[in-house]
Amino acid sequence: MKPPLEKLHAEHSIYEVVRGHPGFEDFNIETIIKTGPKRTTAIAQLSGAKVVIKHYLHSEARNQVLRAQKELDALSKRMCAAPYRINECVAAFPELGIIALSFVPGLRLDDAIRRADLKQRSALIELSGGWLRAYTEFRTEVSPSFSPGWWIRKRSETDISTLSATDQELFNLVLKSLRERAPSLRGSSVMKAAVHGDYVSINAHYHEGTLYGVDVQGEAWRPIVDDVAKFLVWTQTQTPLEPSVATVEMVYRAGVAEPDFTAFLASGVLPEGEIPSLLPFFIGLQMLERIVTYQGDPLALSRLHQMATRFLAEGRHGM
Numbered sequence: 001m002k003p004p005l006e007k008l009h010a011e012h013s014i015y016e017v018v019r020g021h022p023g024f025e026d027f028n029i030e031t032i033i034k035t036g037p038k039r040t041t042a043i044a045q046l047s048g049a050k051v052v053i054k055h056y057l058h059s060e061a062r063n064q065v066l067r068a069q070k071e072l073d074a075l076s077k078r079m080c081a082a083p084y085r086i087n088e089c090v091a092a093f094p095e096l097g098i099i100a101l102s103f104v105p106g107l108r109l110d111d112a113i114r115r116a117d118l119k120q121r122s123a124l125i126e127l128s129g130g131w132l133r134a135y136t137e138f139r140t141e142v143s144p145s146f147s148p149g150w151w152i153r154k155r156s157e158t159d160i161s162t163l164s165a166t167d168q169e170l171f172n173l174v175l176k177s178l179r180e181r182a183p184s185l186r187g188s189s190v191m192k193a194a195v196h197g198d199y200v201s202i203n204a205h206y207h208e209g210t211l212y213g214v215d216v217q218g219e220a221w222r223p224i225v226d227d228v229a230k231f232l233v234w235t236q237t238q239t240p241l242e243p244s245v246a247t248v249e250m251v252y253r254a255g256v257a258e259p260d261f262t263a264f265l266a267s268g269v270l271p272e273g274e275i276p277s278l279l280p281f282f283i284g285l286q287m288l289e290r291i292v293t294y295q296g297d298p299l300a301l302s303r304l305h306q307m308a309t310r311f312l313a314e315g316r317h318g319m
Contacts, residue, residue: 007032010040014055017096029053043103050103051090052214061097064217068092068099071194071216075135082210083127084134104214106207113201113239118246122263124206128231129267131204131211136193136224136269143223146190148182148281155288163295170308171291177315178284185281191271195220195227200234225274229282232256232264233290237303254280255287255311284311 010032018024026047034041040055056064072089079086090100106112113124156175160168196203196216203215233256241257243250251258265275287308294301 010035052101054099056097062094065094065099084131085212087214104205104212106205109204110201112206125263126266127211129264129269133269139194143190146188148185190223193224195222199227225278225282229286233286237300252310254283255307
């Protein structure tokens with residue numbers, strides 16, 4: 001939880017930035033929901049409407065607002081009705097580094113998943129895969145020459161010197177597994193698209209059968225499988241399928257609970273050929289990233305260790 005003074009400072013900073021601007025004559029902040037060195041996010045009233053305000057604080061704030069506005073305007077033409085929607089751009093003020101987005105109703109997706117029984121959970125996760133498919137399907141291209149070495153080099157440059165010996169060992173074991181998988185993947189075809197970039201369950205809301213994707217930053221072209229892996233790793237480590245909910249013997253694929261794995265991919269978000277080959281590789285890449293970013297979150301880190309142990313065992317025996 002952020003210290004109250006930090007949130008008060010962030011609120012004061014927004015009011016100072018918008019002071020005297022004609023677009024903010026009728027403006028009131030209700031609550032600061034996120035602060036950080038690069039961005040403050042708040043819920044506010046703007047000209048009588050409830051909105052989400054994002055105030056970018058870095059040197060590229062103007063361009064960030066313009067990129068987000070362009071991306072949201074393009075998406076709003078396609079994702080403006082059930083069951084897949086986004087929070088739309090209400091107003092943009094690039095000169096201030098501020099963008100106002102529509103407020104979306106419902107539960108945050110991770111909370112909805114936690115409350116669900118197995119049938120409801122599978123439906124939510126399949127809906128999540130469908131949202132990503134809807135987001136990407138109108139802007140795709142096939143790259144005919146996948147290079148796993150580039151991704152491995154990028155992860156191998158990670159500074160793990162401050163991690164515990166156990167975490168360093170896990171990082172190196174997963175990295176070794178990816179190196180062993182790499183030769184069979186070199187030159188594969190991979191589907192790329194303008195993806196969300198941080199598509200996890202805390203960046204979506206569920207309300208009455210509709211999924212709203214939030215925190216869209218701007219057009220970013222990457223392999224779709226990277227976003228799929230990010231969502232699955234996050235789900236397995238933050239809202240894992242518990243045995244009491246599963247009601248059947250737990251089976252895993254690439255370290256992910258099989259019902260979640262199957263439900264997300266039932267949406268058709270990935271080409272069939274990438275599921276047994278590229279998806280496990282990208283799940284491994286995501287685990288390497290999370291070993292570092294989960295420092296300070298012992299529960300998620302413990303779940304990640306369990307997931308990685310299954311992933312490594314599966315790699316030795318084949319999927």
